[in-house]
Amino acid sequence: MPRRIAVISVHTSPLAQPGTGDAGGMNVYVLETSKELARRGIAVDIFTRATSSSDPHLVEAAPGVTVRNVVAGPFEGLGKSDLPSQMCPFTAAVLREEAANEPGHFDLIHSHYWLSGQVGWLARDRWRVPLVHTAHTLAAVKNAALADGDAPEPWSRQAGEQQLVDVSDRLVGNTIEESRQLQRYYGARPGKIDIAAPGADLVRYTPGPxxxxxxxxxxxxxxxxxxxxxxxxxxxxxxxxxxxxxxxxxxxxxxxxxxxxxxxxxxxxxxxxxxxxxxxxxxxxxxxxxxxxxxxxxxxxxxxxxxxxxxxxxxxxxxxxxxxxxxxxxxxxxxxxxxxxxxxxxxxxxxxxxxxxxxxxxxxxxxxxxxxxxxxxxxxxxxxxxAGFSWSHTADALIDCYQRALLEHGGPGISPRRAGAPAERVLRRKRNRGRIVISGS
Known part of the structure; x- marks a missing residue:
């Protein structure tokens, strides 16, 4: 099990109001899954770009969930299409945050949307931890079903998504259909994709008069x-x-x-x-x-x-x-x-x-x-x-994905070099009351 993960959501904060600007379902997904993971004892740090000078550097969104507002570029006036120019300062700030802690502070990175994946890719190589990536939307899919009057997604985005499909340790899709889209448009290997269907807050959203x-x-x-x-x-x-x-x-x-x-x-x-x-x-x-x-x-x-x-x-x-x-x-x-x-x-x-x-x-x-x-x-x-879809179910699926990524990588806090090559170390995966047991030789 991971002890602490870095969640990267560059272009929109999980604390933003969904339904305006760039805030939508992804905001809800990031916040609700982070809260569920924290309830299971996994600490979550969410890195997002600050959009106001009044944004505090740290916000405790829930017990065990910390939102880190990273200053990268001007607070206002930058649309999503402008953000690739700010990936360098954002990534540098994320790396500095981790460097202030002991080595091995994060066991895993989970990036959301392709901009975040670019940051996660660099951090993964620096920290020697697995990168799990969720696209949420895909440029090739959006462009294949473009609404009248809508602008197509730029080729640079699709190229960036292709890079992430190639380099990520695991990919998370919302549905089997999204898994097929990752395979059809980006050539993703089926065995690299995990499905974690989103949920709803079944306590808040209930029938009423x-x-x-x-x-x-x-x-x-x-x-x-x-x-x-x-x-x-x-x-x-x-x-x-x-x-x-x-x-x-x-x-x-x-x-x-x-x-x-x-x-x-x-x-x-x-x-x-x-x-x-x-x-x-x-x-x-x-x-x-x-x-x-x-x-x-x-x-x-x-x-x-x-x-x-x-x-x-x-x-x-x-x-x-x-x-x-x-x-x-x-x-x-x-x-x-x-x-x-x-x-x-x-x-x-x-x-x-x-x-x-x-x-x-x-x-x-x-x-x-x-x-x-x-x-x-x-x-x-x-x-x-x-009722068949809850954030608890989503978190269960994500934890399974994280465990696969860590097993393939060598385990929490273990770099691939220290873990040894697959021929030198055999990993046997067993399920025992929801836990993963690693047997090595």
Whole structure:
């Protein structure tokens, strides 16, 4: 078992509010898995870039979880695409942090997103510890399913991802589909990939009274509410939902449909991507309510207030919003892309829509909103499906991955040179009540 790991999340802090800027599901993933690992006795240091002069150098996010805000470049005005220019100062700061401790301070590095992987690669070689990498999103996959008006990911990113697939000790995918994508687009070896499906906070996200939630949000109890939660960008495709809702209302203007958009502007393709103007152009501005990104407690109320939560993304490695909504007892209508086919049980807890055409989405949306009985059955099954995904399960899978990486590397605190070559030292791996026993010769 690792004693202490370095988690690297360069471009977005796990303490940032998801749903705006570059903050999203990855933030939630990093923080929640770190907390679960700490509960199992693994200390976690998370390195992220400071974005404000008021950011303290150290923040205890939870017992055993320390967030280290690294100063690298100007605090403001740098987008994600500008960050490669700051990898040198960021990496230098991370190496200095480790150098202030005794050798062997970290047993393992887990990097998130390709920018972090570049830092982890250098730190891995310096510290002689394994590097585990989670991509979260892949340039080749995003570019293969680009939304209209969205900017493609640069070739430099895909080249950087290829390097990380080649040099990382282990790769973590959210789903089997992501594992296939790593193999198809980047030539990853199947035996190098571990699957650790994301989870949801099943204590915070639970079913609750829809009426009370609507009262708190100022939404009419008699309306049929379709909610979108996420960053406002072409990739996440909230415009698909607005166009589908407009088509539903064109067929029956009397249907009391309310579209609830919760999130903030983010990412590429923002020029001309104005949902307020689009709602006005479609003639449904009176049926659309916009809310800023919500903290977790208020977000649970959004899910409970909705009859349906829509996730129309063009690319999604998993889709935490879909899982959180189902945990709250709300059916999900989602694009059949990436990990959404795992997050949503088609026909059981919601509906998967092939493609992003207005006709397909409006038909699926109309069916869900019109059939109260069917929607109630989906809602009843949703929390049961979500119960199969928890951050505890994710942490279990990550620990298995870390143990494999350490066994292949020689164990915690043991460099490959001291461990000896595989021919000189035979590692036999046994499971004994969740522990790993190493037998050597």
């Amino acid at each position: 829809a009426g009370a939630a609507r009262d708190r949000l100022g939404i009419d109890r008699g309306e049929k509410v379709v909610a979108f939660v996420g960053r406002i960008q072409p990739l996440k495709a909230p415009d698909v939902l607005l166009r589908a809702a407009a088509a539903v209302l064109a067929g029956d203007r009397s249907m009391p449909v309310r579209v609830l958009i919760v999130g903030g502007a983010s990412g590429s393709g923002q020029h001309g991507y104005d949902l307020v103007a689009l709602a006005r152009e479609l003639g449904i501005e009176d049926r659309v309510t916009f809310l800023p990104p919500q903290p977790p407690a208020e977000l649970a109320e959004v899910y409970r207030a909705a009859d349906v939560v829509a996730v129309p993304s063009y690319s999604e490695s998993f889709g935490l919003v879909a899982l959180e909504a189902q945990a709250c007892g709300t059916p999900v209508i989602a694009a059949d892309v990436g990990g959404l086919g795992v997050a949503v049980a088609d026909g059981v807890t919601g509906a998967l829509v092939p493609g992003h055409g207005v006709a397909e989405w409006s038909a699926a949306l109309s069916r869900l909103l019109a059939d109260d009985g069917s929607r109630a059955r989906l809602a009843a099954a949703a929390p049961r499906h979500a």
